[in-house]
Amino acid sequence: xxxxxxxxxxxxxxxxxxxxxxxxxxxxxxxxxxxxxxxxxxxxxxxxxxxxxxxxxxxxxxxxxxxxxxxxxxxxxxxxxxx
Amino acid sequence: xxxxxxxxxxxxxxxxxxxxxxxxxxxxxxxxxxxxxxxxxxxxxxxxxxxxxxxxxxxxxxxxxxxxxxxxxxxxxxxxxxxxxxxxxxxxxxxxxxxxxxxxxxxxxxxxxxxxxxxxxxxxxxxxxxxxxxxxxxxxxxxxxxxxxxxxxxxxxxxxxxxxxxxxxxxxxxxxxxxxxxxxxxxxxxxxxxxxxxxxxxxxxxxxxxxxxxxxxxxxxxxxxxxxxxxxxxxxxxxxxxxxxxxxxxxxxxxxxxxxxxxxxxxxxxxxxxxxxxxxxxxxxxxxxxxxxxxxxxxxxxxxxxxxxxxxxxxxxxxxxxxxxxxxxxxxxxxxxxxxxxxxxxxxxxxxxxxxxxxxxxxxxxxxxxxxxxxxxxxxxxxxxxxxxxxxxxxxxxxxxxxxxxxxxxxxxxxxxxxxxxxxxxxxxxxxxxxxxxxxxxxxxxxxxxxxxxxxxxxxxxxxxxxxxxx
Numbered sequence: 156x157x158x159x160x161x162x163x164x165x166x167x168x169x170x171x172x173x174x175x176x177x178x179x180x181x182x183x184x185x186x187x188x189x190x191x192x193x194x195x196x197x198x199x200x201x202x203x204x205x206x207x208x209x210x211x212x213x214x215x216x217x218x219x220x221x222x223x224x225x226x227x228x229x230x231x232x233x234x235x236x237x238x
Numbered sequence: 239x240x241x242x243x244x245x246x247x248x249x250x251x252x253x254x255x256x257x258x259x260x261x262x263x264x265x266x267x268x269x270x271x272x273x274x275x276x277x278x279x280x281x282x283x284x285x286x287x288x289x290x291x292x293x294x295x296x297x298x299x300x301x302x303x304x305x306x307x308x309x310x311x312x313x314x315x316x317x318x319x320x321x322x323x324x325x326x327x328x329x330x331x332x333x334x335x336x337x338x339x340x341x342x343x344x345x346x347x348x349x350x351x352x353x354x355x356x357x358x359x360x361x362x363x364x365x366x367x368x369x370x371x372x373x374x375x376x377x378x379x380x381x382x383x384x385x386x387x388x389x390x391x392x393x394x395x396x397x398x399x400x401x402x403x404x405x406x407x408x409x410x411x412x413x414x415x416x417x418x419x420x421x422x423x424x425x426x427x428x429x430x431x432x433x434x435x436x437x438x439x440x441x442x443x444x445x446x447x448x449x450x451x452x453x454x455x456x457x458x459x460x461x462x463x464x465x466x467x468x469x470x471x472x473x474x475x476x477x478x479x480x481x482x483x484x485x486x487x488x489x490x491x492x493x494x495x496x497x498x499x500x501x502x503x504x505x506x507x508x509x510x511x512x513x514x515x516x517x518x519x520x521x522x523x524x525x526x527x528x529x530x531x532x533x534x535x536x537x538x539x540x541x542x543x544x545x546x547x548x549x550x551x552x553x554x555x556x557x558x559x560x561x562x563x564x565x566x567x568x569x570x571x572x573x574x575x576x577x578x579x580x581x582x583x584x585x586x587x588x589x590x591x592x593x594x595x596x597x598x599x600x601x602x603x604x605x606x607x608x609x610x611x612x613x614x615x616x617x618x619x620x621x622x623x624x625x626x627x628x629x630x631x632x633x634x635x636x637x638x639x640x641x642x643x644x645x646x647x648x649x650x651x652x653x654x655x656x657x658x659x660x661x662x663x664x665x666x667x668x669x670x671x672x673x674x675x676x677x678x679x680x681x682x683x684x685x686x687x688x689x690x691x692x693x694x695x696x697x698x699x700x701x702x703x704x705x706x707x708x709x
Contacts, residue, residue, distance in 0.1 A: 171365075172362075172365075173362055174360075174361035174362060174365065175360045175361050175362050192362075196366070196430060196431065199430045200430075203427070203429065203430065206426065206427060207417075207421065207427050
């Protein structure tokens with residue numbers, strides 16, 4: 156997957172997790188939590204969906220990389236480039 | 239004294255004793271006549287009185303802060319999403335049973351609710367929570383709105399939530415197993431939401447979260463006696479002053495678990511019929527089982543003193559209740575214990591069987607269950623001339639944990655409209671269900687309704703009865 160495709164996939168997951176949010180104005184550089192009403196259970200949903208959809212395993216020590224859209228795509232790019 | 243079939247209790251046993259009649263003496267009177275007892279009198283005097291006079295019950299002698307009244311009703315049933323529309327459906331014989339398909343089991347029938355799930359919850363709430371929680375959130379908010387309580391200024395730490403459930407967690411567990419089956423049963427794909435969705439307090443807890451209630455919340459697991467059990471728990475907590483407002487009743491999400499259909503089917507107790515609206519047919523000779531339904535009904539209960547203080551509209555008073563246990567079988571009911579439960583509720587209410595105007599039966603449409611309940615009712619009400627008997631499951635199916643609360647709500651408007659809705663789908667009454675006072679297929683207008691007795695029984699022999707009085 157290209158970085159753009161990974162971004163779209165994350166947007167799709169966020170749309171599932173937070174269906175009431177407007178994601179069009181999401182700032183890729185800002186942390187998700189500053190822009191969306193996400194709690195720790197929602198965050199685990201991102202991890203779970205990546206596991207279910209793409210068999211991507213994200214160890215707990217790497218959760219910090221999923222803070223913003225930019226950092227998430229950067230972190231996932233090497234893991235998902237062959238998908 | 240025998241003027242008509244109506245039994246009127248003496249207001250005060252001490253006065254009755256002083257009059258020479260002794261405790262428990264009853265006079266049979268028409269509805270517009272009451273008995274007046276004077277300590278000095280040697281006989282009871284029959285006097286005309288306004289038609290509004292109600293046969294006295296024991297609860298009416300309690301102080302107002304021990305009298306528990308219904309001040310709001312919120313519900314979703316397969317044939318209505320509020321109290322008015324459900325009543326209209328019952329009086330116009332509209333069923334809520336529909337064709338239904340569920341994974342693994344396939345085609346069947348169910349009582350399905352179509353309430354507006356987003357009226358009180360966001361899409362995210364709905365995704366994270368359970369159907370039982372959503373039903374509960376809807377019913378609780380509707381009840382509070384109906385009650386006219388100034389919710390914004392209500393001390394939420396003094397609100398208690400008591401929700402009866404038949405079961406909880408089967409739906410969510412089946413869902414997770416279905417999901418991980420797609421991942422070769424890899425348990426790392428099992429949702430982290432599973433535990434908060436399946437803890438036994440979930441439906442009550444979701445209501446608390448939604449409404450900002452910080453008082454006690456929990457569910458009452460009481461099989462299909464749970465709707466009544468929720469009401470009883472709420473009343474007890476109010477009497478103990480553990481809360482000032484109780485949101486109490488029952489919810490059910492049971493149509494979303496294939497297991498309940500499969501289990502009833504294996505028990506030869508799942509209804510089938512070419513016409514869904516005719517599938518739930520308690521007391522009919524051709525009944526062939528239960529129609530599983532979802533739904534919820536929650537009441538706002540308050541102490542009479544509090545209800546009076548805010549000039550609340552009161553829809554009925556909980557004048558008596560009882561719960562007991564068969565201790566005889568996992569599934570087969572015991573009519574002797576059921577009759578004991580009904581009699582206990584009557585005794586606690588200080589009422590005679592003939593004081594009850596409507597008996598709302600539990601009957602589910604199974605062969606043995608209906609017969610056994612009718613046997614119990616024959617024992618208690620067999621000689622009553624004024625008592626009408628009906629069944630609401632014939633319209634909506636069996637709403638499990640919500641059944642008792644919903645079926646009571648379906649009857650409560652009879653206090654005002656004096657109409658007893660019928661048991662529908664009785665083309666040929668099973669002789670073993672023959673009872674005086676059965677209201678079948680057509681609504682029946684009655685002179686007045688003062689007391690409604692609501693039966694709700696469940697597996698493992700749990701029995702519950704509540705009696706609501708007009709106030």
